[in-house]
Amino acid sequence: MDFKKLEEQYKSELLENVLPFWLQNSQDKEEGGYFTCLERDGSVYDTDKFIWLQGREVWMFAMLYNKVEKRQEWLDCAIQGAEFLKKHGHDGCLNWYFSLDRKGDPLIEPYNIFSYTFA
Structure with missing residues (x-):
């Protein structure tokens, strides 16, 4: 197997x-x-926004920007997602919701480790 290929x-x-x-x-x-x-x-x-994906996508685009290439579109994507999480993703005491509606209003209250882990 050609691993380089x-x-x-x-x-x-x-x-x-x-x-x-x-x-x-x-x-x-x-x-x-x-x-x-x-x-x-x-x-x-479906326009519901799950916190686990919000956190993963912020991390992914920030990591790509920092480790792969300094593409402004990657940084901008990470920042806009982080701002959304910071503003809407938790109850003010960093208890992370499970999911939000499109505008950022909570749909499911904090209840499991997945939201905390990825946020």
């Missing part, structure tokens, strides 16, 4: 297909944060 294939898939898909389709540019529930074509089928 495999590495190039994975990197190409990530940078040319996966990340552009999420950058284009998951960011909610009107209300902030990220859409969680996307069809394969990028259309949104």
Whole structure:
């Protein structure tokens, strides 16, 4: 097995297909944060926002910016998601909600470790 070729294939898939898909389709540019529930074509089928994905997406784009390449679009994506989390993701005492509606109002109160872990 040619591991160098495999590495190039994975990197190409990530940078040319996966990340552009999420950058284009998951960011909610009107209300902030990220859409969680996307069809394969990028259309949104549910506007609820789950805290675990908000946290993961902030981390992912911030990490890519810091470790892979200083792409402004990655940093901007991470910042807008972090601002949404900071403003809406918790009850003021850092008890992280499980999910929010599109505008950031809580749908499910804090109750499990997943929200805390990823936030």
